[in-house]
Amino acid sequence: MNKTTSIHTAVESQLYDLFDDTKYELSELNKNKQLVLNGPDNKLIKRGLDISYLQGQKKAIDAIDMILKNYSDDTSFKLNFTEYSANIIREFELSATKFKNLEQPTEDYDAVLAHHYTLMGQKLIIDTIHSTILNHSF
Template identity: 30%
Template structure:
């Protein structure tokens, strides 16, 4: 099978990477307002950073896997595996109300959840791109 998916997906991943860089740049420009503003703004910034981090991690992983995929079929299997893993991670997240001393661990779990949301955004975007490419080929 030809590598008909590899090139368009790499281009799409570069576009997504540029989008993430723009989001991070915008967030960093707002940093002054957040550090001097109310506490909830700092919390919102942390959530946005977790989502951006998840996006960056998924983009990096997919770039490597797309380049290494021996065929389109292998690439489709890899994307499907990521979709399943992320869906399972989102489904398994259960917020817990813990004792005051355990807020740190609860915060880490929440950060992981939002990082997973960022990964889910990227994998959904890649899935939509694959469907668009496949519909063009028909």
């Protein structure tokens, strides 16, 4: 098996595993919905953040899967994945800086917080795929 195929196959396999994990976690969240809805407010808030985080993971999995399908050779896949991941990481860092500098919650704090958790989910997937690529590049 050549390097290109092994990177492509390894990333594809990793994405399937990540997708299964994300689907399972969403399913567990939905199973426990009734407990959360009748529980304390902080459990409801945590559930919302968990959903944003998992939606971010799903969004990244879909985007990387599309890159895999559109760029089957090693060089173009890695180039397009790097471009995609750099944009998400830059957006995540801007969001993190915004939080650090936030002295008090703004009117759109809920949307800002949800977006930040979505980016955190995307970053987790990106970091995992970066590791997969690095492990198969040597």
